[in-house]
Amino acid sequence: MSRTLARRRAAGFAAALAVLGAGIAVAVVAPQRPAQAASTLAQYAEAKGRYFGSATDNPELTDAPYVAILTGGEFDQLTPGNSMKWDTTEPTQGQFSYTKGDAVVTLAQQHNMSIRGHNLVWHNQLPGWVSSLPTGQVQAAMENHITNEATHYKGKVFAWDVVNEPFNDDGTYRTDVFYNAMGVGYIADALRTAHAADPGAKLYINDYNIEGSGAKADAMYSLVSSLKSQGVPIDGVGIQGHLATQYGFPGNMQQNLQRFADLGLDVAITELDVRMPLPETAAQDATQATYYTNVVKACLAVSRCVGITIWDYTDKYSWVPSTFPGQGAPLPWDANLAKKPLYDTIVAALGGPTTPPSSTPPSSTRPSSTPPSSTPTTSTSPTRTPPTSAPPASGRCHVTYQVASQWNTGFTANVTVANTGSTAINGWTLRWTFANGQKVTQSWNGTFSQSGAQVTVTNVSYNGTIPAGGSTSLGFNGSWSGTNAVPTSFTVNGTTCA
Structure with a gap:
């Protein structure tokens, strides 16, 4: 079994959180065990x-x-x-x-x-x-x-x-x-x-x-x-x-x-x-x-x-x-x-599927191509807040945050921003706050910055416009210790989500 699959199986649980506010619904999804092996x-x-x-x-x-x-x-x-x-x-x-x-x-x-x-x-x-x-x-x-x-x-x-x-x-x-x-x-x-x-x-x-x-x-x-x-x-x-x-x-x-x-x-x-x-x-x-x-x-x-x-x-x-x-x-x-x-x-x-990268620890932790003296060990899933949800509501944007894989000190998360409104979104900024000291270590398809616990992501040149009914995907590798709880508060273009 590959290390990637082992990590995904070790993180094989799911939690969902729908956050509602000011016309923006945010769904947070923790990792799920794949239903079947991916194509090669x-x-x-x-x-x-x-x-x-x-x-x-x-x-x-x-x-x-x-x-x-x-x-x-x-x-x-x-x-x-x-x-x-x-x-x-x-x-x-x-x-x-x-x-x-x-x-x-x-x-x-x-x-x-x-x-x-x-x-x-x-x-x-x-x-x-x-x-x-x-x-x-x-x-x-x-x-x-x-x-x-x-x-x-x-x-x-x-x-x-x-x-x-x-x-x-x-x-x-x-x-x-x-x-x-x-x-x-x-x-x-x-x-x-x-x-x-x-x-x-x-x-x-x-x-x-x-x-x-x-x-x-x-x-x-x-x-x-x-x-x-x-x-x-x-x-x-x-x-x-x-x-x-x-x-x-x-x-x-x-x-x-x-x-x-x-x-x-x-x-x-x-x-x-x-x-x-x-x-x-x-x-x-x-x-x-x-x-x-x-x-x-x-x-x-x-x-x-x-x-x-x-x-x-x-x-x-x-x-x-x-x-x-x-x-x-x-x-x-x-x-x-x-x-x-x-x-x-x-x-x-x-x-094949155009999903963001989701399978390995951050490259910033791989200083060279020389095999390290030891390899990461697979950990069991951390303790998480029980999943909660709020009734869905109509809104202009729907955001999915998914922890795709997790290992002893790191994790990979994928984020999808979908435009559910009737007009295009031209330029976007997404913010959330980590509760447990998590850090973004590598990212793709967005410009990430972090100040303390707060993460800010803005679009890059090729995904700033999200047409009505369309979506854009981004993601990051991060570090964690002790608990890796999902974020519970988001803003999109300055609108706070409860």
Whole structure:
């Protein structure tokens, strides 16, 4: 059972309070046990004709809670992070080992998940003997490696990243051992060799920093256009998607994906994560959520974008902290294997419920992607004031305050402001007072401030207008100690609610 579900079950009670006054009715609802399990990322993606996958690696497979989530239905596709690369599969020339790759393939087969092969030719993670080869021996060694590995996994992988990262950021070709020996022709040769070994697999070229328009994306477009015109077997372009909140979102991503698709190629988001400088902040979380949303929507808008793979699903095993010191928190599960609010953002982008984030402790308490020495313990529900209610009355606004999940020192609350009047609300301010010293620690979809026990929330730019019959949702993570009683007094736009 996931930590999120455990918390929700531990907080499995309900209380409702309707507060009436000056034309505003406020309903307060405490957590309820879910009637049924939520749909998964894979299910939402499949409904759109895509897959939703995760990378993984052999060391992680000894972590039973991690594997339970990995294979529990959230994902329908796996990419081995390292176990199919050259240094693992052919560490000594002519001596092949597939034990690690086979372990990932077997896991996928046991859980009806597809496998993306990663990768056959790359300038990095090469055993020393490859880089030391005389120029005249490189082509034969490359072809032998591709043939052996692609034949071994024939029928077990649906796609191969045949050539990985062939370009520098300025769009020039990377001068690795293969390019130095064979020129740009090594790419076509690698694709033809892979096709001969496994004609049924989709063949991709995969690279980073080609998500949006720019020199590198243009170079990739020119390459695959040339390959297509030559009749070289190529089926798709892999768009890695290693993004960062401190940099702008790639421009024209949807249009860029579409131009590759217009060549008759599939495109796939192959290694998605969005890192940030640490410590994590609410502002960076919001940017990260926007970036994930933008990527998902760009893929859904292009019919030949076949799926999305995140580069492992949890901060616990992310590559980011060791590669980019001082950065982390790039994934939708935290280092304790708990879902972040980001998870709900991805669900919404895939066309699922647009409920606010509701599943994890505040990100401000997660200082890095390094697993903490201990994890939060699930607590029983705190003592609460017995639910009371007042008769409903007509009014212009209806507000629902819901404690969605709760753990030993924290909780998540969702708030919905509905306009039940006949005209639009243009700009709103919501206030309440906590009775037990609770503190707002992170928020979304509203500008929160707190002075002592009083909380004030004002609209942000995109949700200030609530049309008649419409609503807007916001939420926050908070801290509590001892008792977490629901608020009993609210004002909306200065009107006090009894």
